[in-house]
Amino acid sequence: MNLYVKDALARVKGVGDIFSRADDFSMRVWLNPSKMAALSVTPAEVNAALQEQNLQAAAGTVGGNPQSGEQVFEYSLLTNSRINTPEQFEHIIVRTRPTDGTVVYLKDVAKVQLGKFDYTANAFVSGKPAAFLLIYQAPGANALDTYRGINEALDRLRPTFPKDIDFKVPLETATVVQVSINEVMHTLVEALILVVLVVYLFLQNWRATLIPVLAIPVSLIGTFIFFNLLGFTINTLTLFAFVLAIGIVVDDAIVVVEAIQHNIDSRGMSPKDATIKAMKEISAPVIAIALILAAVFIPVGFIPGIVGRLYQQFAITIAVSVLLSAFVALSLTPALSMLMLKPTAAPGTRKKNLLDRFFDRFNNWFNKVTLGYTRSVGKWIRKTPYVVTLLIIVIAAMIFLFKTKSTGFIPTEDEGRMFVTYELPEGTSTTRSINMIKDIMTRVEALPEVDVVGGLAGLNIISFSNKSNVGTMFVKLKKWDDRKGSEHDVNAVIGKIIGSTKDIKEARVMPIAPPAIPGLGQTAGFTFQLQQTGSTDDVNKFETVANKFCKR
Secondary structure: OOHHHHHHHHHOOOOEEEEEEOOOEEEEEEOOHHHHHHOOOOHHHHHHHHHHHHHHHHHHHEOOOOOOOOOOOOOOEEEEOOOOOOOHOOOEEEEEEEOOOOOOOHHHHHEEEEEOOOOEEEEEEOOOEOOOEEEEEOOOHHHHHHHHHHHHHHHHHHHOOOOOOOOOOOOOOOHHHHHHHHHHHHHHHHHHHHHHHHHHHOOOOOOHHHHHHHHHHHOOOOOOHHHHHHHOOOOOOHHHHHHHHHHHHHHHHHHHHHHHHHHHHHHOOHHHHHHHHHHHHHHHHHHHHHHHHHHHHHHHOOHHHHHHHHHHHHHHHHHHHHHHHHHHOOHHHHHHHHHHOOOOOOOOOOOOOOHHHHHHHHHHHHHHHHHHHHHHHHHHOOOOOHHHHHHHHHHHHHHHHHHHOOOOOOOOOOOOEEEEEEOOOOOHHHHHHHHHHHHHHHHHHOOEEEEEEEEEEEEEEOOOEEEEEEEEEEEEEHHHHHOOOOHHOOOHHHHHHHHHOOOOOOEEEEEEEEOOEEEOEEOOOOOOOOOOOOOOOOHHHHHHHHHHHHOO
């Protein structure tokens, strides 16, 4: 693992660091103090003998000087001087006595066996012994490309594995990114379709509808030009910004088209004259609308701290797309309007089809709604004190809810993965810890939502410390399509694990969801330390303070 697989994966583009939890072979020499004392052999003599008689020695070269001038290559010769079997180590000579010819071999004072280099690291996957490689992404690397590169490298290496060795991925963070991007892309398409339908519903003219719709791809694609300049990437935040921008970037174009069409129908002007007159009237309002929207989003990008970094790409993406939409509305939209817009047919001049009759009914209904809304606004204007009172009540309710509603940084979502850690009493043996991790893994694997479970006995993922009394399991859940419903999400799985391990009294088992943002901590939630700064040594008083703090 450390010689072949680790180096091959380290060469994959996007891989930053690899933390190996694989077992290296070692020749373990167990010294027998009684035999060493009887033969007057010290550990230093044994160590010196091992270093002298187990080394890689160069035997010389082939083609080296002095040679004839026609020699082209020179090769080094290495002898097979390193020993690698227990029998060879047993016959290492520790001491000789020339006076009587006696020889002390290593087997006379020690037991030699081939074993693991470190017995504190014990890894399992699906209940079978395993070797772990924890792979970390390089800063700025593409997570999806890195994940694909790692899988391709493992697929190339798989034919070279021994027949009884295979690989599994008990934990990865790329699938949730891919699924999130796919969901946002679906939402992007749905939003585009809805915007087109709504625009056509109100404009009721395919020519007038096509012009604002063309402003959408021009504004969104144009925004990508600024990504390299601003150092942005295509991620879930920027894609979500595009979803919201779809409904915003058409506003300016709709205003321009409506004004030009009004001049053509009401004033009988030609498309060219109607466009020139409309642009003189509405250019300033279009610019004002774009600047106002940009003024709303741009300051969000300057919020300090981690919150500002989260919203920066989202806000700036919308602001750039809005400014570009204003530019399109002042340039491309008028040009298309002169070429495509035509006078609307007067009522009664042509036979109505099914779509026309639908639009007539919709217009009649919408006129009634508009008239009712206008009358309601008039009534509320005449009753201003009641409106002000209602506004005060709404503001007070918002303040109350803001203060009483529980707060959090980022909500935890179902990422299809989780951790399970356990902690035994201090001083617990490694053997007991291995038995514990096998027991918990068996219980976790029995859950229908679980796909793969990998465990590391001796590693605490929260503090990333190595102790014999701790262990961590990496749990990969099945795909979201296979576990629909809140009763099968990650929170429900955490509850099931707590229920299935509650009978374990000798260990503290904690199933934990991963952090909402990779890198912000090892797990979700938070930790804190309550420190007593007073001079009192009353433990009961300190316990009372701690309980009061936890109840708040």
